[in-house]
Amino acid sequence: MVNAPWLHIVGIGEDGMDGLTPVTRAVVEAAEVIVGGDRHHTLSVNPDAERIAWPSPFDAMITTLESLRNRRAVVLVTGDPLWFSVGARIGRAIPADQLVYHPQLSAFQLAAARMGWSLADVETLTVHGRPVEQMIAFIQPDQRLIVLTTGVETPTQIAKFLTDRGFGNSRMTVLAAMGGEREERFDGTAADWSHTVPAFNTLCIDCVAAPDAALLPRVPGLADALFQSDGTMTKQEVRAATVAKLMPMRGALLWDIGTGCGSVAIEWMRAARYARAIGIEPRADRRAMAAANALALGTPKLELIDGTVPDALGGLAAPDAIFIGGGLSRATFDAAWDALRPLGRLVVNAVTLESETELFALYRAFGGDLVKLQVNRAEPVGRLTGWRPSMPVTQWSLVKR
Structure with a gap:
């Protein structure tokens, strides 16, 4: 026997009960208890229902709703309950067969x-x-x-x-x-x-851009000058290649080990909706720069951790991608690789011979792609122009299968 749904999530607009369909209006009028904000209660009509305000803290909502399981319960929200609204949060905690959603026109x-x-x-x-x-x-x-x-x-x-x-x-x-x-x-x-x-x-x-407007595409490869930095950062062209190998995806989590000024983590978060990142950086000055960069470039949810690897990796949520830009060791790789989710992407950049030697050993043991990246920039040479090379970067990447 299948139990009937006991909780109705009802979207309501400024026109109140008049804007509801007959079926939805009947659900609200028959409710024994109605949960919502002050304006929701003002917009709805049911003089006999018990009224409950949004609990504080909001995380107590699910406990409050679970206590109503044996009653005819309605939650009132604005507009569409499943479009940037509480309906999705409730749906993650209460099985779908126990819920009925009644959408209204969204804002x-x-x-x-x-x-x-x-x-x-x-x-x-x-x-x-x-x-x-x-x-x-x-x-x-x-x-x-x-x-x-x-x-x-x-x-x-x-x-x-x-x-x-x-x-x-x-x-x-x-x-x-x-x-x-x-x-x-x-x-x-x-x-x-x-x-x-x-x-x-x-x-x-x-949006209307002036001729001198800042161009901040969500495709990775923002100009280095847009980041506060002490000079230790993954530079623009290498960063674009790095983020491409990390493959940002909606809602995916990145560990940025040795995050520095946060340039890779920030580009990762900008590149896909709801992408998340945790930056591990032992230096307070660099964490401060990363936090400032995250605010300026639209990724205020970048999480920054003070710690050294591999110890700082314990207890973190399993990542979908990992970038190691500093602190490479076999112990760090082993801890990161063990934590990486299936189909996760790992990218390691190295500029020193010692790190490059470690990368080559890992490449021989695990496979993947090993490439060397170098950028040459045109700069003045007296009255003429020449190429000035940057330090080459050895990049190892692989997918966990």
């Missing part, structure tokens, strides 16, 4: 309709309850963004991000209370943004 759909934008051609982001800096990675010429914001100050913060990077002429629109009687719209440009907007809002951005 993204409503905003795209107000702007006349094709949603398929727009980047949809959220900084609600998340670091605002993570939207920086999506600032591109002619890109349209719809951003779920985190409060009154967020549009002003984002306007500064845009202006500082040469996108001050970008057109910005804030939409609030969409679909309700109190719907509001605020228009302007990033450079002159001065509106005071409601706390619950959605931001639409049409």
Whole structure:
């Protein structure tokens, strides 16, 4: 016998009960207990239901919901429960056959309709309850963004991000209370943004680049000058080749061993949505540079660990990729290789003869690809121009199968 679902996750808009389908409205009206935020409770009608506010801390939500298992329970959320909403978090903890989702039009759909934008051609982001800096990675010429914001100050913060990077002429629109009687719209440009907007809002951005705008593509190979560094870093061309071998993928985790200023980890995180990285670096000054670079380049969730390898690797979540840019030893390799998930990618760069000798031994034992990379840059030689070579980098890479 299959038990009937006991928990309904209902998306509700500014039009409240009037915007629900008859079936969904009946579910809300029949609920014994309703969980949601203050505005959700205001928008819903059921005078007999017990009302529960979002628990604090939010991680207590699942425990709260589990306690309602034998009652007719409804969770109210804004818009689509499975699009940057709590529905996904609940679905990871409670089996799918015990849940029913009732989607409503999302803020993204409503905003795209107000702007006349094709949603398929727009980047949809959220900084609600998340670091605002993570939207920086999506600032591109002619890109349209719809951003779920985190409060009154967020549009002003984002306007500064845009202006500082040469996108001050970008057109910005804030939409609030969409679909309700109190719907509001605020228009302007990033450079002159001065509106005071409601706390619950959605931001639409049409990115316009000035001739001197910073070009920060998500394809790896950012200019070295964009990173704070003490000179010890994986340089632009080698970094592009390194990240390509690491193969960034959605939600994948990288260990960056000997992270330095964080250039490889940051490029990894920028290259794929929700990619994560842990940087292990024993020097505090370099960790500080890596943290500053992560904020400036839109990867504020870069995790930095003070420690030396291999000891610092114990207890970390299993990675999908590992980059060893410093601290190579057979013990470090063994610990990293053991932790790497199946189909994981490992890349090691070496510039010294001692490290190169270690790499060759590993290559003989494990296979993979061994290449030597060298970049020559054109520089003045008196009144003429010549090639100045950089130190060659020996790179070993392999996939765990």
